[in-house]
Structure formats: structure tokens, C-alpha cells
Amino acid sequence: MAFKIIASQCTQCGACEFECPSGAIKFKGETYVIDPKKCTECEGTFETQQCASVCPVSKTCVPA
């Protein structure tokens, strides 16, 4: 029930951070990280996972 970010592909644009409805995404050190305890996969809030929908690089925000 959580997503993760493939750090090596992330461009660090930060769009996922401000689209995440659960406040689960934070910039840590060199990359953005999804807190699995907070991530709801947007269930009940949006049809699609917001991080994956806005991410410019395909297959970078993926199910953990």
C-alpha cells in the first residue's frame, strides 16, 4: 500500500512532493523519498497516484 521513487531516475523536480495529498514525499539528502507509513497510493482521494501521474520520467514512481 505504498509507492516508492527510483532515485537513479529521479530528476528532483519536486512536482510529486507538492502533488502528494498525504504529505508522504520529502527531499532527503540527494533525492525525494516516499514515507511508506504515510503513502495511501491516493486511494479514496484521486483516481490515479498523483506522484506517478505528474512524474516526468516513466517508471520512476512505482509500487514499492
Place this chain on the structure above:
Amino acid sequence: MSAPMISLQGLSGTTVFDQSPARAKSGGCASSSCGSSAKPHEMDSAVWEKIKDHPCFSEEAHHYFARMHVAVAPACNIQCNYCNRKYDCANESRPGVVSERLTPDQALRKVIGVANEVPQLSVLGIAGPGDACYDWKNTKATFQRVAKEIGDIKLCISTNGLALPDRVAELAEMNVDHVTITINMVDPRIGAKIYPWIFYGNRRYTGVEAATILHERQMSGLEMLTARGILTKINSVMIPGVNDEHLIEVNKWVKERGAFLHNVMPLISDPAHGTHYGLSGQRGPKAMELKALQDRLEGGAKLMRHCRQCRADAVGLLGEDRGQEFTLDRLPDKVTYDASKRETYRAVVARERGDRLAAKSEALGMVKTAGSGKSLLVAVATKGGGRINEHFGHAKEFQVYEASPKGISFVGHRKVEQYCLGGRAEDKSLDGVISTLEGVDIVLCARIGNCPEDRLKEGGIRATEAYGYDYIETAIGALYAAEFGSEPLAATA
């Protein structure tokens, strides 16, 4: 400051500013029809006031004023086929490329650092990577902080337009009076070939549906800006076989909705950049194809021809990039804004551009009285100030002007590899310079050696330093009269 003039040397040197324009006389052509695209008297005075110090909005201003971009808004809400978000290179010069992204606080430090060192600075822009209207929190924080410290700096943004309608009210509140929207289509079927997806209203859209939403938002954003008197420039990327013919339609639409300037830029497409177009072999237009399209658009929305497609962290006059001098590690930790250099510079420019306008008007008169039907293509080596003040071997680009019975007009710039590096002349790069200057009749520069002058002559291009340090138009006017005038006008005042 004991010697304020020294700070102006980055532009063209004190001796240049102290020289009175030898050929400047008052009088000449008084008709408004003789002006080039940037002459103030052809333009509404309120509009001229807004653009006269903006190098990207005014062709005249680009000789005097500099802009800087801060990359504070990296997030984007659309994907374009000419953009690859993973690519980053210090040596590349093109839109979207940056070497460091900044927080609003870092951006403030950088803007003050540059303002203290680059007196020509007049504009702060946020132009990618990412979209300034979508990544709004960062854009707004940066503008507010900078405006508080440097009250007279002009703020401008570049946007894809998708989030624009939501931000127009705040842009107006913050006195952002220059906005650039990238509009590549008004037909969503064409848009679908340029934009693989958009993110809007919390979901991703693709295909014609995505392009339809983007198109509607772009048009409504443009109309809202026009209604508020915010000047809007439209950027269009010319993609051969995709939207090249269609840009004629785009030009009509944006003109009808109040766009002030239309900048048609060539697609930059290289497999090494990793963009969809680069990888799929979509070519960019040739220089002559771009010029042909721009010529066909004359009479529609006014065209911009001096765009350099600069980096998203460019600093300095158009055509030079000093961004690498002002990276964060080169800036002091604490900076305090010192307005003195910018103020001194503005006083010099006010005097200088008045002189130049008079000289230009005189020069246009010379071209007309020459009474020839011929046209002359002239390449100029300049480092700013509207003067011929660069050595041939030091030029990184030549500005190309056309003199014809219609007047003297700027037609574009041609980038070259510097021929003379560190005092050593490179024969190989001279070949490149000569081929880049193809079609040009004569090169005007401050200095040129005998050897390159002879080599140019073999390639059918004349070069002369006879007009060194003159105003560009003055020199071209005198040259044209000397070439074609039935009774050559004396070039001396």
C-alpha cells in the same frame, strides 16, 4: 566609487562611450516609415516605456541591457517532445538547461551578486526548467524577495500556459508585466504530435484531449493578460513537417488576442540530448527555412528576430553568457545590494541611446537617398552598445543586417566558433566562420588581421575595420551610400 566608468567596461569599454558618434547629425529621415522594428516613435509610448529596457522584448534594448534567469521552479505539468528533463550540461546553450537549481533564498543571493557586478542588468526571469506558473510557490517567493531588495528590476516569466489562468491576478499584483507563453499550435490534432501528456486537475491526459485542454488554457491565459495590460510574447518552436505551416495560423490567433511579439524559434534536435524528437530523428529547420517562415509572417504579430535561445540560467547581454561566473560557490555568503553601478550605467545609456537614435535616423536617410534598388547583407562584430566594437577574431557571433531601399533591418545572428583563442589564430575555425557567413557581402569589425581578411576575400566576403567603434546603422548607411549612391554622400559630419 572613484571611477564609475570602469564598471561599464564589460559592455564596450570607456573609450567607446566617451567617443562622440562621428557621423551623427540631426535631421535625416523624419518619416515614421523609415524606422526599424524597434523604433520608439512607431510604438505606443506606454508600451515603449515597458519594453525599452527589456532585452528580449525590445530589439533596441538588447544592445544595452542584460537579463538573468534563476532556475527556481523545476516542476512541470506537461511533457513536450523537444524536452528531456534528465539532461543537464554546463556547455550546452539552449532553453531548459541549467547547471544548478536554486531555492528562492539562493536566487536572491545570486540576483544581488549579479546586480552588483553587471550594471546592464534590467530583467529577472524565471524560464525553466519546469514551469513558473505551475511551480508557483517558488516563483512567487523569489519574485517577492527580489522586488523587496531591488525595486526597479523587471520581473518576467515564461510558461507553457496550462496553469497560467490561475496566476494572472497574482502576476498583476506583483507587477510582473512581461510574460512569455510557449504556443506551438492552435489545432489540438497538431498539438497531440508535440505533447505526449499533460497533468491537469489531478490527472494525466494524453492525445487530442490533452492538447485541447492546453490550447484552451493558453488562449484564455493570453486573453486575461491582455485584458490586464500585461505584455505577452509568444514563443513557438518551429518543427518541420509538424507545425511549420501551422505557425502562420498560430500567428493570427495570438495577434487577435493581443500578443505583443511572436518569436519563432528553430527546434533544437540532437540525439545526444535524449529528447523524443532527438531520438526519433525529427530534424530542426535550417537557418534559411526559419527566415523564410519569419518573412511570411511579416504583417502578422510582430516578430522577434534577436532570440538567442539562451540557457535557463543565462546571465548577461543576449549573445553572451556569464552564468558560469555567478554559480553559488563563486558568490559571497552574504551580499548587500549596491545600486551605484546600475544607476551610473543607466545615465550613460540614456545619453548614448539618444545619440544612437539620431545617428540611426541619419543613416536610414543615407540609404534612401542612395536611390538604389539593391540590398546589402552586412555582418557586424559587436559586444553591445549598438557599436562595431569587437575584433573579428574574438567574435562568438555576428549580427546580420540587411540594408535595402526599405531601410536597415536586423535579420538575425550567426553563431561562430571563435577564430582567435588566447592570441592564437586557428585556421580550421576560420573555415567554419567563412562558411557560416555565406551570403554576407561585407563584415564590419573593430579590428581584423591581414591574413583572415585575405582568406575571407577568397571566399567572396569583404571585411573592413574602417568603421570601427561607429554605431552599427551609421556605418551601414555610409557603406550603402558608398556602394550604391549615385553621388556618394560624404560620410563625415
